[in-house]
Amino acid sequence: MTKYELVTALAKKTGIPLRRAYIVVDTFFERLTRALMNGEKVQIRNFGNLEVRHYDGYTGRNPKTGQKVKVSPKRLPLFKAGLGLRNMLNKGQKTL
Known part of the structure; x- marks a missing residue:
């Protein structure tokens, strides 16, 4: 699965616009990465x-x-x- 496939699946399932789904996915991965970088x-x-x-x-x-x-x-x-x-x-x- 690619990031694009994840974003489109999220947009389709929730009914949110594709642009907003990108923001959600990007925010999730940014927060996850930041937590790991901080040793969490x-x-x-x-x-x-x-x-x-x-x-x-x-x-x-x-x-x-x-x-x-x-x-x-x-x-x-x-x-x-x-x-x-x-x-x-x-x-x-x-x-x-």
């Missing part, structure tokens, strides 16, 4: 949890050359599917 955990009941996990730097190896390479510390997003989403996917339900 985002919990959407029956859908899943999003959080940022910090990984320390380490010395690794280049698989082609075997040469040691310094890998910088990083923060990566982590998504864990909620029970409702997992059940829906496994049972073939159409909605949460």
Whole structure:
């Protein structure tokens, strides 16, 4: 699903204009991103949890050359599917 498909589905289901649906979707993703950047955990009941996990730097190896390479510390997003989403996917339900 693309952002455009999400926006058009929202507009169709709610009857709001496409422009307003774009604002809603953009606001949702902006707020979600800001929360993650601030170190907050985002919990959407029956859908899943999003959080940022910090990984320390380490010395690794280049698989082609075997040469040691310094890998910088990083923060990566982590998504864990909620029970409702997992059940829906496994049972073939159409909605949460």
